[in-house]
Amino acid sequence: MKFALLVVLAAVATGSALAKLEKADEAFLNKQLAVLKLTWRLSSPIEDPDQLAIVQSYNPLDHLSDYTNPETVKHYFEAVRDGRHQKRGEIFNLFERSHRLQMIELFETLFFIKDWDLFYKTAVAARELTNEGQFFYAFSVAIIHREEGLQLPPPYEIFPHMFTTSEVVRQAYRAKMTQIPAIISMNFTGTIRNPEQKVSYFGEDIGMNAHHSHWHMDWPFWWKEAEYGVPKDRKGELFWYMHHQLAARFDSERLSNNLADVEPLHWDKPIVEGFVPKAQYKNGFEFPSRPDNIKFQDLSFLSVNDMKQYERRIRKSIAAGFVLDDHWEKISINGTEGVNILGNLIESSANSVNPNYYGSLHNKAHIMLSRVTDPLGKFGMPPGVMEHFSTATRDPAFFRLHKYMDNLIKEHKDLLPPYTRGELELPGVSVEAVKVIGKSKASTPNLLVTYFQDFYFDLTNALDSSKNVRDVDIQAKVRRLAHEEFEYVITVNSDAEKSAVARIFLAPKLNYYGEEVTLDQLRWEVIELDKFVLKLKNGQNVIRRSSESSSVTIPDRKGYKQILKEVNDAVAGNREYYVDKKVRHCGLPEGLLIPKGKPEGMKFKLMVVITSADEDFSAEHYVESNDNSLSYCGNLGSVNPDKRPLGYPFDRPIPCGDSFRVNNIKTTEITIQNVPN
Template sequence: MKGPRFLLGCLLALGLAALAQATDPKAQADVNAMLWKPYEALRTAKCGHTPDDGFSPVADLSLYSDGGEAAKKLDQEVQDGRVLKQKNYFSLFNPRHREEALMFFDVLMHCKAWTPCVINNAAYFRKNLNEGVFIYGVYVSVIHHPIADGLILPPLYEVTPHMFTNSEVINLAYTAKMTATPGKFTMGYTGSQKNPEQRVAYFGEDIGMNVHHVSWHMDFPFWWQDSYGYHLDRKGELFFWIHHQLTARFDAERLSNNLDQVDELYWDRPIYEGFAPHTSYKYGGEFPSRPDNVRFNDVEGVARIRDLMVWEERIRDAIAHGYATAKDGTIIDLLNDKGVDVLGDIIESSSYSPNPVYYGALHNTAHTVLGRQGDPQGKFKMPPGVMEHFETATRDPSFFRLHKYMNNIFKEFKDRLAPYTYEELNFEGVSIESVNIEGSLETYFEDFEFSLMNAVDDTAEIADVDISAVVKRLNHKPFSFVVNINNANAAPVSASARIYLCPRRDNNGVAFHPNIGRWGCIEMDKFWTELVPGSNTVVRKSSESAVTVPDSPSFAEIIEKTDAAVASGAATHGMEDLSRTCGIPDRLLLPKGKEEGLEMVLMSFVSDGTTDHTDTFEVGGHYGGTHAHCGIHGQKYPDKRAMGFPIDRQITDFRMTGTVTNFKNTIVQVYHKKAE
């Protein structure tokens, strides 16, 4: 379940009622109805609360905590015909599209209660806003509004299947619908065996990975302002950490498939890998392709390549100087644990950036520039590319090259920081005796089926037929980490445990230097435990990892359980623990590995938990399951240490680190079992 949130100041008095209301299955039924077949007329019979057909957003301004200012603004846009028309594509990177989505979000965020405010506004604006604008506004509102705490959002790949599915499969789905014939269609990955990148397409095109990426950017949107209700703690550092982890995981997949680690992008060199998405918008045509070896071109109305190079130079200059300059001229020291948070806000650039005019928006602009390289001057009126949607960006190999480029900027910063001292690393009296694996580190491919019902046009008068796609996806056998720790202290101690899986050798079999290999480490888990005096055996299941989430229930399952709860009058639908979708899918915790075994280093570290805890921390508390990469809504990140501690900084004295007893390296093998 999502962690507690700081309520908007004007909603404090309504806190208990709001949280109680979020467990009402009727509110879940409303969410289901609003997102079911979103390109068609709302089927009000599916709603838990019947919307008022004659509702006007501005008729009763007492419904809102802002006096209806947001509602008046958006409704005026609708009345003036200024909003994006329906049956058009939506892109968050389009400034006007984003403005409309945020106006809608602002209306919902200022609703004091679910009924009549949220449900009626959702029903009203579903009819009057672009479908993509509406869907995005609903998702971020349910994620962030305190009165939606505990509600489940259906998986995006079943709400907007076009963004996750090949065009060939969509065409087959339409044929099945028109002939009223149920269909189950196998979906392959893009490209052919002539393309080496095809070997790792299963990772970048994994629909669970796609959902994780877009969910993180909904949990931590670059446009967020604290006036929406709370501060997104360490947002800039989280931006660095989750994208660093995506590139580290991608490199591990490449090693698993005998490929070199991904190279970074260079603005003055060609984009070596082209990409053909084989994907279509619901409305707006095919996603554009990009041939091999395209040189970067300026994108009309967006940016010149030299702008990006200037921004990069200014950011690297700030790193070299050890400080950034705020827009008012204030000097911001970067050479401390908080510096990476500032740097992350600058590079993204989010609304938290201290000086967006000077440092620009390197990340966001680069996504748009990459997405437009197939038609940089708009000569052919091509729609946005896959890099201009968080749902589809990881499908393009250039995504990982872009983030390796940014990752190296962050590494440059981290290498400017002083190495950790013995005192910072040592946990007096505590030693890790051994680390073992219970079970086996073994991966395999399995079939996964998801619904395409929302992909095809429909009417209420025509009965639905089951239409679905089947795709191969990576999974692994369950396993557990068994950590044997000795506490030589006379009293129990609180410990923070961190486990990383690191590459040992490159694609040529050459061992990585520790300062190189550490930067490719995958965070496997981070948790807290109490150590009694003497021997302790800590068992941590792979399913308990703080970086992963289980599979989302299907849209059909959510509807079925919700309807059953509504019919029985139950206080809950029993799925609240699945309300968070931000996190690496459980099944992708391990890299694919090799049949003969991929040699990796399991790096385990325990430190003094009392120095790591924030002031709101409780040992044994529930932190939303994926706090390592996704934090906790409305609260401080539960760990004071830098993300990636203790391997985020370079190591200069290996004799010193070798004497730290609360640190253990174990050689392991990750095996892949081919289908028989």
């Protein structure tokens, strides 16, 4: 309800684009219950009597004419029946081609079913036979794209092994076997002797990992746009921008912990930071550990030289201002479309213009890092954390990898013409004042407060079940970054009624050496905090906007048991349940919106940029989007309403700060202080 209420309030506050909530009817509640049952204890056989009855009575192979793609359905269910696909209990790895192709078959089986009953029966039949990792991934992507507003439970409660340590799981087993409910503290995986431990709360945050895995479900690199009929607008650009923002956020966390910016990885240099996940897959295999200063190794199917070759081709194309498609035709990257083309070929996604030539730098770099300690598979080690989107950000090497990718895009952006003063100016509009105010009465203007607080999540799904051992309440407790809610108060004078866009950014005032840097040096470290459309009236406007309405973040996800209780209560008529048809699972967790401050306070520049909505924003696509996480997660299934390049106006070089000295851009200094809690 809190979320529902917040959305309603936020919709009133911004007066426009936010998704409207609808009261759930019985049909929706039953669907939501089905989703919950289909994500419960996926590593165990089906327990639910209704689903068991479906398994007994329904075989998709006997009903092929009900499907629009019977060939795929037939091939898929015959393959799992005959044991030709991954077995249950094995580790599903999206980066492994054979696993991915199997998963895509299941996804296509589910995705093309429009009728819910058929979808449900087919999903239950697949759940019984399919590898649980494959099933969860394919089912999740299918549910997200059904656009009914169905909620998936948070992934850390579906596969806790991917989000916590072996020690926590071991204690959870003990609690269950002794039948004593437990709250188990989960610590980050290093020790204070490791400087990286100081920022582990960021990369190891369960909400961060959930966001990252959901981003890659919303924008899968394997998505076949034409075949699926669902466009992935500016996917390559969004791929760059979301990861660019994570890299900038990580650097600001480092600064607040007195650590230098992360260095990009380099194929000829050692990977400086090691990583020990201290985690185990559900099937007992240990996630591989990596000591400090390991060098990249050739894999049996991919060499370090291949990677350098791909990098050289990409950089050559960036310098030349064009890429070569698979017919060796030149495609210019000198316009605003360039970043999208490059993002697609760096990832690479199915939209890459020439995957054979440019390779798949990002995906293969994930594999190189994941397998660096057992490059030839001599020891049969399973994939490392870098080979799953739900675990990758835990490893500091993730940010090295993305800094490296990010620098390639920077090389490209640095070649584009800077925005002129005329382009940045909005005549007749001036931002007179900007301040931020914490929600508590005692708060000081322009002083924001961060702190750490406990967060709990359910571990039931980590454990096997038996009729003889009942479930007891077992939760993990983890410290997570949070901040006091705050409000921006922006005073804007306008000479006429206008529709405008406000873009709010934050950047550390000083670099690691304590120097104040130029706007051009700062621009790549700028963090986006919010982006929204507003109506200006003639004269003075005082705009108040809550940090909770940010277009970057989503509220903490409801736990599995909470969603289940709410739905069951609604079915029993004891409460109302609201559906957000535009619900997004992708989005930075609300607690991570602003970087941690220093205990003594850390200075930041808060920059507000007001531009014309008529020129910059598509009203139609803004209304249909869920602006909860528009900045990182785009507009699912449709066009991104922001017509400007992502990161605008900080995406291009700023050789002279003069162009930014316009009345519609205002910079204010604020302080972020971290306090004990």
